Structures are given as C-alpha cells and as structure tokens.
Amino acid sequence: MILWVTTLNVLAGDTLQVEQEQPKEKLGWLRRVIRGFSYVDENYVEPQHYNWSVMLQATHTYDYYRLSTTGPEGQSVLLAPKPTVKAGPYFGWRWVFLGYTFDLKNFDVGYNSMKQEFDFSIYSAQIGADLYYRRTGSDYQIRDISMGKKQDMSKMMRVPFDGLSVGITGINLYYIFNHQRFSYPAAFAQSSIQKISCGSWMVGISYTRNSIEFDHEKLQHLLDQRLGDGVAKVDENLMFNSLEYHNTSASVGYAYNWVFARNCLFCSSLSLALAYKRTHGEPETQHVGSEGFVANNFNIDGIGRFGLVYNNMRWYAGASAIVRAYNYHTSRFAANNLFGSMNVYIGYNFGARSRYKKSKQ
Secondary structure, three states: OOOOOOOOOOOOOOOOOOOOOOOOOOOOOHHHHHHHEEEEEEOEEEEOOEEEEEEEEEEEEEEHHHHHHEOOOOEEEEEEEEEEEEEEEEEEEEEEEEEEEEEEHHHHHOOOOOOOOEEEEEOOOOOOEEEEEEOOOOEEEEEEEOOOOOOOOOOHHOOEOOEEEEEEEEEEEEEOOOOOOHHHHHHHHOOOEEEOEEEEEEEEEEEEEEEEEEEEEHHHHHHHHHHHHOOOOOOHHHHHEEEEEEEEEEEEEEEEEEEEOOOEEEEEEEEEEEEEEEEEEOOOOHHHHHOOOOEEEEEEEEEEEEEEEEEEEEEEEEEEEEEEEEEEEEOOEEEEEEEEEEEEEEEEEEEEOOOHHHOOO
C-alpha cells in the first residue's frame, strides 16, 4: 500500500531582507526515499483519499504436492489437503492493515489443529514484499497416482493419507520499474485507483526453505490394502524419511493493469525465477544408498498474481489470487509444489485526508 509523508513549510525569518527568498527546507535522505516509494503520476494513478478503512474478507488456501520418480517405470503420487476457508474483519490505517480470520473448519470434527498458515504482503508503488510460513499438517488425500504400470488405480482416488507433512518458509522482494504509472496497490491493496491501462517489468529475489516428511511405508500399506498384497510396490527412489532444500532465486516478470471500465480493473502478473537449490535428504539407506538426496542444482520456479477490483475510492470490492510453484528435480526424483490463496473482499474507506477534505468523493 502507499505511504504518504506530510512535509512542513518553513517561514522566512524576520532578519532576512524582504526581497530575499528563504530557501526551501531540504528533505532528509530517508524522507526522500519514502516519498519516492509513494510517488505516482496522477494522470495514470489516483492516490488514496482516505486515512481509514474497514474490510471483510474470505480466504481460500490450496496446496498440491507431487512426488515422482524418473525412468520407464517411473511412479508419481499427487497429494492435496482438504480445502481451507477462513473469513474475518480487517481494519486499516493508510498502508497498515490488521485483522483476524477464523477457520470455518473449526466446526468440523476432523479439523487438523497442526495446520499453520501465515501470509503477509506489502504493496507499495515502487517495491513489494511477501512473507509466508506454512505447515500443512497431515490431512492429505491422494488425488492422482501412477505406479508405472497399466493398472486400474481408481480404488486409490480420494483416499486419506496422513504420511506426508510439508513445511514452507520464505521471503520474496521485488522492484517495479514503471511504478509511477503502474500501480500494484490498485490491484492488491485497494489503496489507489488505476485510471489508464498500463504495465511494468519487475525483478526480484527470494529465499525459501522447504521441508518434506514422507512415510512411504504408509503408502505401501494403502496399496496392499486397496489393490492386494504385492500388486504394486513403491519405487525405491521414493523410500526416504525426510527431504529439505533451501531455495535462493532471482526472478524477472511482467504485470499489467487493464482498466476495462470506470473504476474497474483486472491485473495479471507472472514472474519466472531461476532458482538454486541446496538439498539434503534422509533416505532408507538400505534401498537408496548412503549418499541419499544430497544435491545442488538449478530449477525454474514461478509466481502468478491475479486481481479483479471495483473501487470508487469510497467503496471497493473484488477478488485476488496468488499462485506459487516450486520445483525440485534430480536424475531420479522430483518434487513439485503448487500452493497459494484466493481472496474475496468488500470494504469501505472513511476519514478524508487533509488535501481531499473538500472533495465531493
């Protein structure tokens, strides 16, 4: 969101000559930097007119994880937890929003209290940041599975599987080049209005720590129980206890705000990252070998953002989605993780700022 800084005018001293003008006060470097973050071309972007905002938001989070092996008899299993929906009120002052959401699954008997999720994003005109912390719990279901043979695996579909637990912790920083005319906050923070369609290139850096706990014996037990003993065997390359990789990446992307009607905006943004992954795993040594899954390699990751907003400066409503894709590949094993959130919201701004108090809006 946009941070505004109010400056003070310095009056001329009585001891100076009347015809001599008092030089303007020079802003400190910190105030110049902050002002630069919030400066926009008002022919393209209308700044926020109000200090305060209240909002009601519902959030749906999703997570898909695929573990697979390579080769002619390669196996794969796609797992996803039960859907999570949260809702709650938010209260904001300028660029700071605080709120509380409650998980609607709390009313279910099977609610998994081990699941933890925290997502925090900052959107300014010039830079942005994402912080996220996720612990998935163990309420996964098998959504798709292939054992490398032409077998009917329909009996394994939608079967609960508590042998996988995933943890993700990360930070993402990015810079928007055309920040004076293109407004990310207009699409995702509702703190400005994009007047004319415009786009911008952006670059970023990020760090992510992924951890996987996988119980392959539970998967084998399910296969024997559903298909029959010995019908399908888990590939030895999936026989590991845990896997952890540290992901450092540099990204480049493009975002575009399409103003298709007055006060109406659709934003589409995609960034691709070249990621260096440092990996360590704990295998079943009798199967995989003592070297385990220790590797250092490069992969391609991605982040997509999409937003649909109506904002007349007083009222706003819309929906947004963030999708993150992380990939890990070696010569014999791969892990692909797709996760993110979708928000639907409605809000109201009040308390006009001083320069807009006489505005009719």
